[in-house]
Amino acid sequence: MKQVKVGIIGFGTVGTGTAKIILSQRELIKKRTGIELILKKVADKDIKRPREISLSEGVLIPDAWKIINDPEIDVVVELVGGIHPAKEFIIEALKKGKHVVTANKALLAEEGNEIFSIAKEKGLQVGFEASVGGGIPIIKVMREGLVANKMLAIYGIINGTTNFILTKMTNEGIDFQDALRQAQELGYAEADPTLDIEGIDSSHKITILASLAYGIPLSFKKTYCEGITKITAQDIAFAREFGYKIKLLAITKILNGEIELRVHPTMIPEDYLIAKVDGVFNAIYVEGDSVGATLYYGRGAGSMPTGSAVVADIVDIAKGTNSLPLDFSEKYSIKPIEEIESMYYFRFTALDRPGVLSKISGVFGQHNISIASVIQKGRSKAGAVPLVILTHKAKEKDVLEALEKIDKLPVVAAKSVFIRVEGQET
Amino acid sequence: MKQVKVGIIGFGTVGTGTAKIILSQRELIKKRTGIELILKKVADKDIKRPREISLSEGVLIPDAWKIINDPEIDVVVELVGGIHPAKEFIIEALKKGKHVVTANKALLAEEGNEIFSIAKEKGLQVGFEASVGGGIPIIKVMREGLVANKMLAIYGIINGTTNFILTKMTNEGIDFQDALRQAQELGYAEADPTLDIEGIDSSHKITILASLAYGIPLSFKKTYCEGITKITAQDIAFAREFGYKIKLLAITKILNGEIELRVHPTMIPEDYLIAKVDGVFNAIYVEGDSVGATLYYGRGAGSMPTGSAVVADIVDIAKGTNSLPLDFSEKYSIKPIEEIESMYYFRFTALDRPGVLSKISGVFGQHNISIASVIQKGRSKAGAVPLVILTHKAKEKDVLEALEKIDKLPVVAAKSVFIRVEGQET
Numbered sequence: 033m034k035q036v037k038v039g040i041i042g043f044g045t046v047g048t049g050t051a052k053i054i055l056s057q058r059e060l061i062k063k064r065t066g067i068e069l070i071l072k073k074v075a076d077k078d079i080k081r082p083r084e085i086s087l088s089e090g091v092l093i094p095d096a097w098k099i100i101n102d103p104e105i106d107v108v109v110e111l112v113g114g115i116h117p118a119k120e121f122i123i124e125a126l127k128k129g130k131h132v133v134t135a136n137k138a139l140l141a142e143e144g145n146e147i148f149s150i151a152k153e154k155g156l157q158v159g160f161e162a163s164v165g166g167g168i169p170i171i172k173v174m175r176e177g178l179v180a181n182k183m184l185a186i187y188g189i190i191n192g193t194t195n196f197i198l199t200k201m202t203n204e205g206i207d208f209q210d211a212l213r214q215a216q217e218l219g220y221a222e223a224d225p226t227l228d229i230e231g232i233d234s235s236h237k238i239t240i241l242a243s244l245a246y247g248i249p250l251s252f253k254k255t256y257c258e259g260i261t262k263i264t265a266q267d268i269a270f271a272r273e274f275g276y277k278i279k280l281l282a283i284t285k286i287l288n289g290e291i292e293l294r295v296h297p298t299m300i301p302e303d304y305l306i307a308k309v310d311g312v313f314n315a316i317y318v319e320g321d322s323v324g325a326t327l328y329y330g331r332g333a334g335s336m337p338t339g340s341a342v343v344a345d346i347v348d349i350a351k352g353t354n355s356l357p358l359d360f361s362e363k364y365s366i367k368p369i370e371e372i373e374s375m376y377y378f379r380f381t382a383l384d385r386p387g388v389l390s391k392i393s394g395v396f397g398q399h400n401i402s403i404a405s406v407i408q409k410g411r412s413k414a415g416a417v418p419l420v421i422l423t424h425k426a427k428e429k430d431v432l433e434a435l436e437k438i439d440k441l442p443v444v445a446a447k448s449v450f451i452r453v454e455g456q457e458t
Numbered sequence: 459m460k461q462v463k464v465g466i467i468g469f470g471t472v473g474t475g476t477a478k479i480i481l482s483q484r485e486l487i488k489k490r491t492g493i494e495l496i497l498k499k500v501a502d503k504d505i506k507r508p509r510e511i512s513l514s515e516g517v518l519i520p521d522a523w524k525i526i527n528d529p530e531i532d533v534v535v536e537l538v539g540g541i542h543p544a545k546e547f548i549i550e551a552l553k554k555g556k557h558v559v560t561a562n563k564a565l566l567a568e569e570g571n572e573i574f575s576i577a578k579e580k581g582l583q584v585g586f587e588a589s590v591g592g593g594i595p596i597i598k599v600m601r602e603g604l605v606a607n608k609m610l611a612i613y614g615i616i617n618g619t620t621n622f623i624l625t626k627m628t629n630e631g632i633d634f635q636d637a638l639r640q641a642q643e644l645g646y647a648e649a650d651p652t653l654d655i656e657g658i659d660s661s662h663k664i665t666i667l668a669s670l671a672y673g674i675p676l677s678f679k680k681t682y683c684e685g686i687t688k689i690t691a692q693d694i695a696f697a698r699e700f701g702y703k704i705k706l707l708a709i710t711k712i713l714n715g716e717i718e719l720r721v722h723p724t725m726i727p728e729d730y731l732i733a734k735v736d737g738v739f740n741a742i743y744v745e746g747d748s749v750g751a752t753l754y755y756g757r758g759a760g761s762m763p764t765g766s767a768v769v770a771d772i773v774d775i776a777k778g779t780n781s782l783p784l785d786f787s788e789k790y791s792i793k794p795i796e797e798i799e800s801m802y803y804f805r806f807t808a809l810d811r812p813g814v815l816s817k818i819s820g821v822f823g824q825h826n827i828s829i830a831s832v833i834q835k836g837r838s839k840a841g842a843v844p845l846v847i848l849t850h851k852a853k854e855k856d857v858l859e860a861l862e863k864i865d866k867l868p869v870v871a872a873k874s875v876f877i878r879v880e881g882q883e884t
Binding site: 049053057060061063064161167173175176177178179180181308309327329334336337339341343347348352 | 475479483486487489490491587593594595598599601602603604605606607608673731734735739746747748749750751752753754755756757760762763765766767769770773774778785
């Protein structure tokens with residue numbers, strides 16, 4: 033395919049970036065690859081709103097189905113987001129024999145098995161580089177660059193909004209609500225920030241990466257998902273005292289043939305490279321059995337970075353590179369969160385009385401939880417002080433049971449807080 | 459091509475890793491891509507020495523030409539290194555109609571134009587992912603992942619030996635010779651470390667990256683190359699006082715249609731992510747006009763990481779992915795080092811007398827060099843004290859002229875030292 037006719041559905045942030053790149057880099061891409069990209073149609077319900085670029089007369093249309101039904105269009109780019117009608121657009125485009133490129137992580141994580149199986153049946157390609165890590169070519173790296181590796185673990189900062197918020201909280205000592213407000217003012221968080229701050233967006237993305245890593249079907253429903261709304265400036269400060277930073281990590285690893293798949297605030301040693309990824313930037317740490325530790329860093333969102341990934345997919349499809357169907361048929365079991373082992377950080381709100389530490393550590397002992405370090409500070413007029421404990425590796429099930437008991441102790445004045453800790457055990 | 463017959467020439471560190479991966483990941487790769495890799499022959503002059511893996515009877519042979527002349531072999535993997543006879547092996551393999559994979563950065567940087575032109579003429583592919591950044595898939599990222607970007611700048615830590623030495627010097631305050639000895643003891647530096655410590659290996663690699671970035675012919679001879687042998691613990695300590703780290707950076711950028719292509723010790727702000735890449739690890743910062751800042755990190759050498767890259771190339775060739783010939787015909791001019799602009803760090807060994815700073819800054823003024831900060835410390839019994847100056851952006855030509863004058867001043871007791879500084883101007 034030397035000349036590729038492209039139709040874009042959705043002329044928002046990413047659609048605009050994609051259109052811009054197709055138009056402005058046409059000569060560069062042709063020189064590099066021999067492939068000429070033609071932007072034939074762009075569909076958006078709103079064809080009036082002024083955008084950063086103007087398209088030639090007749091290119092912008094209000095009806096997406098005109099793109100899907102246009103026999104001349106080779107590749108349909110779905111950039112409307114959400115499940116419906118994005119799913120219908122994609123499936124119908126495949127049925128019409130068109131290749132598809134999408135940035136829609138929610139759709140792929142939740143309905144991707146159906147979409148990929150239709151594509152496979154039809155011998156068509158679905159490019160989704162832009163669905164994880166924005167402009168970072170992480171999908172290509174995993175599918176092709178590291179093709180010779182069994183994947184051992186992935187740790188990703190794959191949501192810029194929450195990383196921006198946590199970075200603000202860390203650097204300025206402010207609370208979650210203040211940091212969220214700043215993120216909203218700067219356009220890094222949506223008016224309704226739920227998908228980001230509750231970890232759902234990260235869960236969508238790690239679902240996709242886990243399927244690439246281990247060949248398992250897309251398993252969004254089995255992904256454990258916990259957001260950052262309960263993280264306090266106090267916990268960030270205590271983490272720092274122990275030499276840790278708090279990041280929203282999306283984690284998937286394989287241990288003894290079982291897969292962990294989880295998103296939650298995580299304490300990581302501050303001298304790890306990924307702990308230094310700040311602001312809206314994303315980074316994905318990938319460990320393969322041959323290559324060892326690798327990391328990929330860049331802008332995880334935005335018009336032009338995400339457009340860069342979309343256009344790379346279109347070029348690959350034109351070259352026939354993506355042509356191998358994805359086979360997500362491996363049958364590993366995914367551990368429920370209660371079954372994982374981790375190190376833990378606890379913050380107890382304890383009455384300032386003798387014997388508190390002994391009572392709490394007694395419960396820990398009963399549940400096979402071994403203490404690594406303790407911070408207990410000053411006296412409080414109010415009578416309650418924070419008691420902070422780091423543990424060695426323990427089972428989450430044991431932790432939850434211990435916490436239930438501890439929270440009922442008369443010396444414990446408020447619901448206890450815990451954060452999972454990654455890194456070398458000390 | 460569903461079954462690919464591979465012949466490896468060179469059964470050293472990378473050859474062993476490559477063979478190991480081909481044999482152990484055969485099923486995985488077949489499942490992922492439908493391609494089956496067959497290791498048909500491995501040639502090495504030394505077929506007696508025990509290696510980490512044992513090959514089937516008859517696979518290991520002493521004569522490389524038997525691989526090149528074997529009509530059944532599809533892909534010849536050249537892992538002997540050096541210019542000759544590696545070049546003859548590769549050219550002859552291409553003439554026999556075989557695709558080639560190589561990790562040989564010296565050969566590609568110095569003779570790659572000829573090799574790529576023969577491959578193009580024959581319609582064959584030359585994979586060289588393993589030539590830069592070991593297991594990091596940086597070649598793929600640049601050719602495919604960032605295909606939609608005009609490249610603006612690349613900054614690479616692409617030599618693990620020198621990064622290990624500088625990291626040791628920084629963390630332990632030891633001198634270059636001590637750190638080099640430790641690197642040699644650990645097997646991170648060769649008995650003759652010239653190629654690494656003089657920056658030649660990094661120059662080979664940045665030559666390759668610059669051709670990918672800007673489409674220019676491989677231009678090793680125009681690459682400015684300066685090693686780390688003159689870096690002292692004292693300079694590292696002063697750099698730290700200013701908030702900088704010293705790294706051997708390989709740099710290529712394009713400014714107003716002119717290319718810079720240079721390798722030298724560089725001071726970079728310690729809060730930059732690339733400043734935190736320590737030990738034998740490599741990292742390449744790539745800035746594209748759409749994607750913005752990205753960074754790729756991993757092991758830049760070693761048997762298995764480099765083997766991971768070699769095998770990815772073989773798979774790509776089997777898939778036909780690499781099939782686009784490289785067109786390195788762009789005609790940008792490459793700036794001689796005297797023409798670049800940079801910020802600079804200077805360390806003068808000045809007699810401890812009044813008026814020294816005024817004399818030196820007077821010469822700077824005459825040459826349009828503007829001072830940003832100064833450190834002048836304590837008094838010395840010997841009469842000579844270090845005077846350290848950071849400048850704003852200046853032309854290297856002006857800097858060299860000024861230094862010549864300053865080194866002749868009676869108040870200057872020894873040859874002055876300068877190190878280029880990257881980062882935002884303050």
